[in-house]
Amino acid sequence: MSIWEYANPRKFLxxxxxxxxxxxxxxxxxxxxxxxxxxxxxxxxxxxGSTVKIIYLHVPAAMMAINAWIMMLxxxxxxxxRRHHVSALAARAAAPVGIVMTLIALFxxxxxxxxxxxxxxxxxxxxxxxxxxxxxxxxYVALWEAIADPDTAADLTxxxxxxxxxxxVLSRYAVNFWNxxxxxxxxxxxxxEENVSDxxxxxxxxxxxxxxxxxxxxxxxxxxxxIRLRRAQALRARxxxxxx
Amino acid sequence: xxxxxxxxxxxxxxxxxxFGLGLAFFLIVVVLVPFGVGPEPSVLARIAPGxxxxxxLLAALLSLDRLFALDHEDGAxxxxxxxxxxxxxVAIAKAAAHWITTGLPLTIAAPALxxxxxxxxxxxxxxxxxxxxGTPALSVIGAFGAALxxxxxxxxxxxxxxxxxxxxxxxxxxxxxVRRGSEGLVVTAPLLFLAGISAGAIALLPFASAAAxxxxxx
Amino acid sequence: MMPDLGRYAGPVLAAYGFSLVMLIALVWxxxxxxxxxxxxxxxxxxxxxx
Numbered sequence: 001m002s003i004w005e006y007a008n009p010r011k012f013l014x015x016x017x018x019x020x021x022x023x024x025x026x027x028x029x030x031x032x033x034x035x036x037x038x039x040x041x042x043x044x045x046x047x048x049g050s051t052v053k054i055i056y057l058h059v060p061a062a063m064m065a066i067n068a069w070i071m072m073l074x075x076x077x078x079x080x081x082r083r084h085h086v087s088a089l090a091a092r093a094a095a096p097v098g099i100v101m102t103l104i105a106l107f108x109x110x111x112x113x114x115x116x117x118x119x120x121x122x123x124x125x126x127x128x129x130x131x132x133x134x135x136x137x138x139x140y141v142a143l144w145e146a147i148a149d150p151d152t153a154a155d156l157t158x159x160x161x162x163x164x165x166x167x168x169v170l171s172r173y174a175v176n177f178w179n180x181x182x183x184x185x186x187x188x189x190x191x192x193e194e195n196v197s198d199x200x201x202x203x204x205x206x207x208x209x210x211x212x213x214x215x216x217x218x219x220x221x222x223x224x225x226x227i228r229l230r231r232a233q234a235l236r237a238r239x240x241x242x243x244x
Numbered sequence: 245x246x247x248x249x250x251x252x253x254x255x256x257x258x259x260x261x262x263f264g265l266g267l268a269f270f271l272i273v274v275v276l277v278p279f280g281v282g283p284e285p286s287v288l289a290r291i292a293p294g295x296x297x298x299x300x301l302l303a304a305l306l307s308l309d310r311l312f313a314l315d316h317e318d319g320a321x322x323x324x325x326x327x328x329x330x331x332x333x334v335a336i337a338k339a340a341a342h343w344i345t346t347g348l349p350l351t352i353a354a355p356a357l358x359x360x361x362x363x364x365x366x367x368x369x370x371x372x373x374x375x376x377x378g379t380p381a382l383s384v385i386g387a388f389g390a391a392l393x394x395x396x397x398x399x400x401x402x403x404x405x406x407x408x409x410x411x412x413x414x415x416x417x418x419x420x421x422v423r424r425g426s427e428g429l430v431v432t433a434p435l436l437f438l439a440g441i442s443a444g445a446i447a448l449l450p451f452a453s454a455a456a457x458x459x460x461x462x
Numbered sequence: 463m464m465p466d467l468g469r470y471a472g473p474v475l476a477a478y479g480f481s482l483v484m485l486i487a488l489v490w491x492x493x494x495x496x497x498x499x500x501x502x503x504x505x506x507x508x509x510x511x512x
Contacts, residue, residue: 024489039478040465050467050474057481100488108477115470132409139406143392146402155459156392160406163388163452167410170441174413177434178420214485218492225496232503235510 009227012086016220023217030210038203054112056204060211061104065133068098068215072140073165076158086223088154089230091161093222095141097215102134125176132171136164150230245333248324252341266303266346267353273299274357285362292361293422296371297378299357300350301411304382307346308407309400311338311390312457321394325461331454339380339387339450347379367426374418374438381414381442384449391456414441 038056045052075091078084109127114120121127143160147153277295278288315321324334354375355368363371389407393399421434467474 035478044468050465050470053467053474054477057477061481097488100484104481104484107480111473111477111480114473132412135405135409139402139409142402142405146393146396146399152395152459152462156456159452159455159459160392163449164410167413170413171409171416174416174437177437178416214489218488221496222492225492225499228499228503232499232506235503235506239506239510 008084008086009089009231013224013227017224020217020221023213023220027210027213027217030206030213032210034203034206034210038200038207042200042203049115051112051115052200054108055200056207058105058108058112059204060208061101061108062130063208064211064215065098065101065105065130067212068094068101069133069137069161069165069168071219072098073161076161079154080158085154085230086227088158089226090219090223091157092144092154093226094215094219095137095144097218097222099134099137099141101211101215102130102137106130106134123179125172125179128175128179129172132175133168136168140164150233245329245337248329248334248337249341252338253344266306267349269306270299270303270350270353271357273302274360277361289362289364292358292363293367293371293426294419295361296354296358296363297375297415297419297422300347300354300375300379301382301408301415303350304342304346304379304386305404305407307342308386308390309393309403311342311387312394313390313399316394316460321457322461325457331457332450335387335391335450335453335457336384336446338390339383339446339453342386343380343383347375347383351375351379364426367422370422370425370431373425374421374435377435377438377442378414378418381438381445382411384442384445384453385410385414388449388453388456391453391460394457395460414438417441 035056039053042053044050072091072094075087075094079088079091106127109124109130110121113122113124113127117124140157140160143157144153147156274295277291281287281291312321315324325331329337351372354371355363355365358368358371386407389403389410392406393403396402417434417438421431421438424434425431
């Protein structure tokens, strides 16, 4: 354990850090163009009025909330199988980003539904599924925070991510079953594919790209932070042991 | 495996083993509810299946953090890991002990407590059936949560945060089955899902629990 | 300049406001943490080599 414990982390930092400003910049550009186009230059929907503009936030955030968890799952599997520390740290880094995406999806979803449902919160299956996803995120982050040894924490959170994924999918079906009677055929169409005409679709795609790039930038940056943090802790532990 | 099971059962039944605690907690929660929502029979009868299911979840949660922790503290768990019985078997045995001392008594006591909430006898029957099908899942899922947090000093709250979301599908299908059954509607779908979740959990989760135990015993 | 949001102005603006605040806070907090940890690592490495 002389310089860096593993070659991987150093190469990761060396490779990704130069690109960070560019990725952030691209994300900012897409988000700026997409949101401004969507907010200022698209017409109101016949049924939903101006609330249709919320689509430019809600749909990309919801997509990223789920994609973040999937990325964490893949990273966890890579850690368990190949023991690349960068992978475990990337999963840890992605979680808070996923949480923010989930919160945005929840808030915008609830607010979008308010004019349609007349209430600030409704136990709509999709919203409820995101609430449950939020809880799984919380448990994952809490477990990382609770365990002192980094490798143990990486292992346990990876197992939790895998098991949690199964239950998250299960919950989705359970919640659909639970609330299938209500809000069927609701005018609130949260599925991006459905009847989104070109006029809305183009800025939406740009926003989705923007959110995706932002996620990428944040995860790259935060993984770098985790790598440095881990190294600092390892160095400190070594000097403490040397002095003891 | 049977020896481990019997040992755990004996430990649980002894004083301080927490055998009656789960049941007592179940009773207390059920008694609290009318104080919270008012004594009107029609209201209570409508929410009774859900309340009883949620109370069962919480009562199951109570005895979970001691599942592995006590053995871990005195080193018995490390010994068990070196025994010929695979850790997966340990996990199943522990979950089975938990079910026998918590899930099973809850299942039997539930209709009686439902009586306090004006639950109809017919609904009570469905409640017993759904609890019988669902509580094994609670024990096995709980064992996984306990295995994850066994090394932590005060892991109880964290374990609840991890385990309760995983309880949701069982809760949803269980309570829904009771509701539909008491209204005379077709009940096969939720019952099948409920049983399926329990079966799947029993078959697969012990592997995850064993993996977590191995990590924590390193 | 501002489009006529009609009677949905409240929800729409709330949604945009919340989202933008969350995103900006996340980016800012991530950057701040990155700087802090980089400083910390530099200190530890200095102490080690020095």
